[in-house]
Amino acid sequence: MSAPSKSSPLPLYFAVFIALLVGTGLTVFAATLDLGPFNAPVALLIATIKATLVALFFMHVWHASEKLTKLVVIAAIFFLMLLLGLTMSDYATRPWS
Amino acid sequence: MPDSTLVGLHHEEEHHPELLHHFSDAEQQRDASSLGMWVFLATELMFFGGMFCAYLIYRHWYFGDFGAASKSINMAMGATNTAVLICSSLTVVLAVWAAQTARRGLLLISLAVTILLGLTFLGIKGVEYRDKFIEHHVPGPSFSFAHEPIPGREGEYANPQHAQIFFSLYFVMTGLHALHMIIGLGIFTWLFCMAWKGRFTPEYNTPVEIGGLYWHFVDIVWIYLFPLLYLIDRHR
Numbered sequence: 281m282s283a284p285s286k287s288s289p290l291p292l293y294f295a296v297f298i299a300l301l302v303g304t305g306l307t308v309f310a311a312t313l314d315l316g317p318f319n320a321p322v323a324l325l326i327a328t329i330k331a332t333l334v335a336l337f338f339m340h341v342w343h344a345s346e347k348l349t350k351l352v353v354i355a356a357i358f359f360l361m362l363l364l365g366l367t368m369s370d371y372a373t374r375p376w377s
Numbered sequence: 378m379p380d381s382t383l384v385g386l387h388h389e390e391e392h393h394p395e396l397l398h399h400f401s402d403a404e405q406q407r408d409a410s411s412l413g414m415w416v417f418l419a420t421e422l423m424f425f426g427g428m429f430c431a432y433l434i435y436r437h438w439y440f441g442d443f444g445a446a447s448k449s450i451n452m453a454m455g456a457t458n459t460a461v462l463i464c465s466s467l468t469v470v471l472a473v474w475a476a477q478t479a480r481r482g483l484l485l486i487s488l489a490v491t492i493l494l495g496l497t498f499l500g501i502k503g504v505e506y507r508d509k510f511i512e513h514h515v516p517g518p519s520f521s522f523a524h525e526p527i528p529g530r531e532g533e534y535a536n537p538q539h540a541q542i543f544f545s546l547y548f549v550m551t552g553l554h555a556l557h558m559i560i561g562l563g564i565f566t567w568l569f570c571m572a573w574k575g576r577f578t579p580e581y582n583t584p585v586e587i588g589g590l591y592w593h594f595v596d597i598v599w600i601y602l603f604p605l606l607y608l609i610d611r612h613r
Contacts, residue, residue: 289470289474290471290474293467293470293471293474294467297463297464297466297467300463300466301460301463304456304459304460304463304603307603307604307608308452308456308608311452311604311608311611311612312611312612313612314612314613315612319610319612320609323604323605323608324601324604324605326604327600327601327603327604330600331597331600331601334466334593334596334597334600335593335597338466338469338470338589338593339589339590339593339594346408346411346412348408348412349411349412349415352412352415352416352419353415353419355419356418356419356422356423357422359423360422360423360426363423363426363427363430364426364429364430364433367430367433367434368430368433368434368437371434371437371438372437
């Protein structure tokens with residue numbers, strides 16, 4: 281694999297690393313606050329931002345990746361969303377059970 | 378030189394010894410390996426996805442019991458483990474970069490630190506499991522979760538049966554994640570041996586790269602496991 285750009289990727293790697301650590305601290309802090317129904321969405325939002333950072337920059341989906349790789353990533357996430365989204369839209373809308 | 382004549386008989390032109398015959402060039406071989414790992418990770422995502430789906434359904438049904446059970450897990454250890462895995466992801470990208478830029482010393486150090494961080498993760502996980510065994514929170518005949526208050530509901534106690542479902546999911550999900558970590562440690566030990574022998578060069582470093590993809594994926598799974606298992610209803 282050739283490097284996507286001539287400049288060193290190290291500043292980007294360390295910036296992502298710091299962002300991931302800050303995100304972890306933020307999740308723990310947010311869990312101690314009473315956000316009403318929003319505790320779980322906030323925790324999942326932070327987790328998704330962290331996972332996206334890892335995939336885009338540490339797994340190099342953003343740079344230096346083929347279209348085919350991006351297609352596999354998008355397809356995998358799509359089917360996961362189908363699994364979780366359709367299942368939970370069923371269970372979450374059953375007032376009779 | 379009989380050796381070079383022999384090589385000349387089999388190979389029309391000079392090429393890298395790691396390039397397999399059915400690929401036209403090193404770039405194509407690298408892309409094929411990388412795509413193969415991504416397809417494997419897609420199947421892994423569906424594998425873990427099924428467990429996350431089961432978790433979400435039971436959490437939706439038994440939210441109070443899950444909140445009470447979640448409070449009994451050591452949050453500090455979970456948060457520490459998250460930080461340990463994030464540090465190991467950094468050392469993995471450093472290893473890939475070192476292999477691509479022919480920095481042998483940095484490559485070996487990064488791989489060794491990754492292995493040490495992986496072992497640290499498993500050690501902390503082991504202490505956490507030990508606590509669960511001592512507290513009788515392991516699902517089975519000796520399971521006990523009596524008189525544990527439900528967070529935010531005065532005078533209500535968690536149903537032990539429902540709490541047992543939480544702990545079953547906790548052990549299966551973190552256990553399979555730990556199994557992935559153990560496999561990852563095997564891969565990284567192998568990578569370290571190959572790097573020690575000087576097999577990786579800027580022209581050929583695909584094993585480090587796709588081994589890294591696997592490691593980062595396992596990190597991403599933990600990024601979701603931590604808030605979902607450890608941080609339910611912590612504020613009450």
